Amino acid sequence: METTDLSHHILSRYNEDLQGLRSGVLQMGASSNTAAKWREGSLLGRQPSRRRGGPAGLPGERAGVAIDEDCSRILATRNPTASDLRLIVTVIKTITDLERIGDEAEKLGHIATRLANLERPADRYREIKHLGDLVGEMVHGALDAFARLDTEAALAVARRDRIVTRNTKPSSGSALRS
Secondary structure, eight states: OOOOOSOOOSOHHHHHHHHHHHHHHHHHHHHHHHHHHHHHHHHHTSSGGGTTOOOTTOOOHHHHHHHHHHHHHHHHHHOOOHHHHHHHHHHHHHHHHHHHHHHHHHHHHHHHHHHTTSOOOTTOSHHHHHHHHHHHHHHHHHHHHHHHTOHHHHHHHHHHHHHHHHHTSOBTTBSSOO
């Protein structure tokens, strides 16, 4: 397990800036995960009275834009060294993925709204629930690895992603492979 201490700079403001980036990503990640779980619950019928609404604080482009602007400011004013530069690049890539999670959660909400009046199969989208649980665990694991700057935990999440990707490719007669 490799972790990095972010409190190694002479300027405490620089340390605060880097810590602020990490905190922003973790908050955005928690919000994205909550939105995805809520939308999944809407699709599966667990929030029948709130299908058209959603939880407060859905992730959006504003959070990502603010974090991206902070990254640009740090790059322009602090001239980060290798480890700090890797952190900033990771943050920029992560917010893009978190925004995508939020977008997909929004799509799930629209699907749930359209399906609200249709008859549902007896298993109530069992495959979607299983896949949603796997992906939710992966997002949680990725955010935990990021919070601890644990590369081994991040690699474990990446290995799980291959399993999910392999199991979501359409096959004849089924949306998901067994």
